[in-house]
Amino acid sequence: MFDMERFIGDCAAAVKADPTHKTVRPIVERAVSDPTALLNTIGEPVAAGVNKICHRPDLTILNLVWGKRMTLMPHNHNMWAVIGIYTGREDNIFWRRLDEGPCGLEAAGAKTLGVGDVAPLGADIIHSVTNPLDKLTGAIHVYGGDFFAEHRSEWEPESLTEQTYDVAKNMALFEEANRR
Numbered sequence: 001m002f003d004m005e006r007f008i009g010d011c012a013a014a015v016k017a018d019p020t021h022k023t024v025r026p027i028v029e030r031a032v033s034d035p036t037a038l039l040n041t042i043g044e045p046v047a048a049g050v051n052k053i054c055h056r057p058d059l060t061i062l063n064l065v066w067g068k069r070m071t072l073m074p075h076n077h078n079m080w081a082v083i084g085i086y087t088g089r090e091d092n093i094f095w096r097r098l099d100e101g102p103c104g105l106e107a108a109g110a111k112t113l114g115v116g117d118v119a120p121l122g123a124d125i126i127h128s129v130t131n132p133l134d135k136l137t138g139a140i141h142v143y144g145g146d147f148f149a150e151h152r153s154e155w156e157p158e159s160l161t162e163q164t165y166d167v168a169k170n171m172a173l174f175e176e177a178n179r180r
Helices: 004-017 024-031 035-042 167-179
Strands: 049-056 057-064 071-076 081-087 089-097 104-112 116-123 126-130 137-143 153-155 162-164
Touching: 004 024, 004 049, 004 057, 024 035, 024 081, 024 116, 024 137, 035 081, 035 137, 049 167, 057 089, 071 167, 081 089, 081 104, 089 137
Parallel strands: none
Antiparallel strands: 049 057, 057 137, 071 126, 071 153, 081 116, 081 137, 089 104, 089 126, 153 162
């Protein structure tokens, strides 16, 4: 049986003991190692969305549900993150900044995450995310800070030029995925 209150408490204690992702990763690994228990607690995803589990200045935990075939353009978080998949699949492209040239980014790597997989992201990581499936993908995202207050950037998908992260536009992508 997955205990959400214990999970939140364990993450909070880990961040207090070590403000890096290193102590949070094994907690997320335990949580997604039994996806059935996690699903029994949080429920099978029924709609794309960003669902707050815990929101504090030093810690944000989200139940993030990607819509069918949904893609989020390159963006950063300006804080570390640990992502654990409990249903579906998430494809990440990792990007690096360019000092010169017409584009602000170039692809630097990729990683596919499936059920039970966990990935830490450093504070300086830029990534884009795609759910390539015709079903919802559910993931627990743990951030080392206030995910909603942090000033972040996103990159326009065609020109890869940097701009201020637009929360309303990105939340609309989840609603658009639900309408499809």
